[in-house]
Amino acid sequence: MAAEAPQIGEDVFGVGRDVFAERSVKLTPQGVQADRVLYGIRSKDAPGLRGQVMTLARRLLLPRVALDEIELRFGEAFMVHAGQEGRDEAAVCKLYLEFATPPADLPGLRFIAWKAAQGRVVRSTYTRIPAQRPEAFAAVFGPLPPPVAQALDGLVRLAASRLDPANLVLLRLEEPGTPRASLDLNLYDAGLTLGMAQPLLAPALALFGQAGVPGFGTAARLGHLSAGIGRDGAPFLTIYADATLKRAVA
Numbered sequence: 001m002a003a004e005a006p007q008i009g010e011d012v013f014g015v016g017r018d019v020f021a022e023r024s025v026k027l028t029p030q031g032v033q034a035d036r037v038l039y040g041i042r043s044k045d046a047p048g049l050r051g052q053v054m055t056l057a058r059r060l061l062l063p064r065v066a067l068d069e070i071e072l073r074f075g076e077a078f079m080v081h082a083g084q085e086g087r088d089e090a091a092v093c094k095l096y097l098e099f100a101t102p103p104a105d106l107p108g109l110r111f112i113a114w115k116a117a118q119g120r121v122v123r124s125t126y127t128r129i130p131a132q133r134p135e136a137f138a139a140v141f142g143p144l145p146p147p148v149a150q151a152l153d154g155l156v157r158l159a160a161s162r163l164d165p166a167n168l169v170l171l172r173l174e175e176p177g178t179p180r181a182s183l184d185l186n187l188y189d190a191g192l193t194l195g196m197a198q199p200l201l202a203p204a205l206a207l208f209g210q211a212g213v214p215g216f217g218t219a220a221r222l223g224h225l226s227a228g229i230g231r232d233g234a235p236f237l238t239i240y241a242d243a244t245l246k247r248a249v250a
Contacts, residue, residue: 007084007087008039008056008082008083008084008093009039009250010039010246010248010249011248011249011250012039012052012056012082012248013039013041013046013049013052013080013082013248014046014048014052014248015248015249015250016247016248016249017041017045017046017247017248018041018045018245018246018247018248019039019040019041019245019246019248020039020040020041020243020244020245021037021038021039021243021244021245021246022037022038022039022040022223022240022241022242022243022244023036023037023215023216023240023241023242024036024037024038024223024238024239024240024241025213025214025215025216025238025239026085026236026237026238027205027208027210027214027236027237027238027239028208028230028234028235028236029208029234029235030234032208032210032214033085033086034214034215035085035086035087036083036084036085036086036238037083037084038081038082038083038094038096038240039081039082039083039248040079040080040081040096040098041079041080041081042078042079043074043077043078043079043080044078049080050074053070053074053080053082053095054067054070054071056082056095057070057095057114060093060095060114060116060121061116061119061121062095062114062116062121063121066114066121066123069112070095070097073097073099073103073112074097076097076099076101076103077097077098077099078098078099078100079097079098079100080095080096080097080098081094081095081096081098082094082095082096089118090117090118091117092115092116092117093115093116093117094113094114094115094116095113095114095115096111096112096113096114097111097112097113098110098111099111102128106125106127107127108127108128108129108130109125109126109127109128110126110127110128110169110171111124111125111126111171112124112125112126113125113126122175122177122178122231123175123176124173124174124175124180125173125174125175126171126172126173126184127171127172127174128169128170128171128172129170129171129172129183131165131166131167131168132165133165134156134157134159134160134165134168135157137152137153137156137168137170138153140170140183141153141183143181143228144183144227144228144235145204145207145235147203147204147206147207148203148204148207148227148235148237150203150204151200151201151202151203151204152183152185152204152225152227154200155185155187155192155197155200155201155225156168156170156185158190158192158196158197158200159187159189159190159192162190162191162192163189163190167189168185168186169185169186170183170184170185170186171183171184171185171186172184173226173228175231178231179229179230179231179232179233180228180229180230180231181228181229182226182227182228182229182230182236183226183227183228184224184225184226185224185225185226185227186223186224187222187223187224187225188221188222188223188224188243190222191221192221192222193218193219193220193221193222194212194213194216194217194218194219194220194221194222194239194241195218195219196222197222198212198213198218201213201239204227204237205237207235207237208237213239213241216239216241216242220241220242221241221242221243222239222241223239223240223241223242223243224240225237225238225239225240226238226240
């Protein structure tokens with residue numbers, strides 16, 4: 001029988017600490033994955049966090065090269081995130097370092113992530129695509145399935161009407177050794193709800209057989225969207241929403 005995956009809960013960084021909790025739903029041709037959560041904490045708010053993160057990394061059986069990289073980069077990260085997709089032996093456990101200012105030797109870097117499942121670990125980097133005019137993003141979205149590209153293009157234009165386009169954050173994910181290729185568009189600062197975004201999201205949702213965003217109400221605050229080709233070679237769309245600050249309990 002396969003060993004169960006480590007369980008990552010809101011107390012992953014310690015009971016009584018303030019963490020950001022963010023849920024998401026992933027849409028694929030195979031169906032809906034809704035048991036997904038990510039917890040984040042500011043490094044400056046958590047004395048002793050480095051040791052906790054290293055302990056978690058070892059629980060996830062990250063390789064020595066990953067442990068060394070976490071040690072090397074931890075002091076440059078302003079936030080750490082950990083979370084889980086699923087709860088059975090096939091669950092994916094995730095650990096991220098987030099950088100407000102990219103390391104000097106890694107221009108544009110926003111996140112480094114390690115994702116562990118069933119004894120396999122993949123490393124991902126998320127690098128910011130330089131800000132540009134909203135209409136210019138259409139070319140960046142071009143490789144995505146047309147309904148998804150259309151939805152993201154519409155959301156960029158809507159967001160740009162509500163904030164300075166220079167503050168739009170679009171990231172490119174790179175994951176050597178896997179087929180995954182995707183983009184991540186952060187819309188939190190635009191102050192959009194899922195209800196406001198629904199007409200623009202509709203073509204992309206329909207591609208995956210959905211009329212709305214499963215698991216969220218229309219009043220939920222839209223966070224960010226990740227879209228592209230997954231590790232299995234199939235298209236996907238992940239919608240993150242309603243990040244909240246909460247006091248962690250056991």
